[in-house]
Amino acid sequence: MDDTTKRRKSAHAKRPPRVLAVASSGGHWAELLRLTPAWEGCELVYATTDPALEADMAGHGAARFVAIPDASRWSRWRLVRLVAHLAWQMVRLRPDVIVSTGAAPGYVALRLGRLVGARGIWVDSVANAGALSMSGRMAGPHCDLWLTQWPHLGREATGASEGPEYSGSVL
Template identity: 55%
Template sequence: MDAKKKNGRPRRVLAVASGGGHWVQLRRLIPAVAGSDAAFVTVQAEYGSDLPPDCRFYCVRDATRWDRWGLLVLCFQLLRILLRERPDVVLSTGAAPGYLALRLGKLLGARTIWLDSIANVEEVSLSGRRIGPHADLWLTQWPHLARPEGPHYLGSVL
């Protein structure tokens, strides 16, 4: 990812993931956002210690599709972060926080990237299937899951 915009300022990136493997995969993308003005969002406060000191960090509520109240709270938390950060790009490796961040980021004019979970070897994740058509770039880690309409396989990035 080109770290600078045409005006010379660093590209603002908001990287969002739920916990566990999604967070581990997002952390592996830190070198890809080097040189950008990056902020990270996840669901566990202790994950902030995994990041370089120059990265901003936000912790949001963890919610699933079965927790409607939790999703609403999460949606408002993410909207507040997006309005504060005003990212050029919203990047996610998955689940509910990433899905909502991409949808909201897109509404606010950000470019969006969804990298489907490396754990999904047999099929694209449910979140990936739902967000894919709305993402500017939808990627999979597995060549056999790639389709012309997406997700796309551009090599293993994790």
């Protein structure tokens, strides 16, 4: 192990894990906030697409808030802007873990997080009762933990060797 790696590991040992929680506004955001107790003891940074949602942070302790651009597969230029903004946040925040409930901003954050060594967690939205979301299907293979909130969509129920795990519902 070289000196740089030793210093980096030493610095991480001195601070709690940094979690970047990313979601689009609306239902994705509501579900993400419900996961807050899971990150107790961590340095928590929330990111979403509606700056007005910073008001939701009042009940979430010392969590920080970052507004990010909104984008979807139908808005290519907005996607470019989102990628650039999230790339800057990855460099600035250096998260250890990225967690998302969807949609496009969460997928982009998870993919970019890999470049800075962050682990990824995807929790597919409870709204996707019939099938996994497109973002979830795309993000899942790139995550360390991929979860669905519906038992019949979990890999145990489908008999698949790959796919999301079912461990319960956020709501």
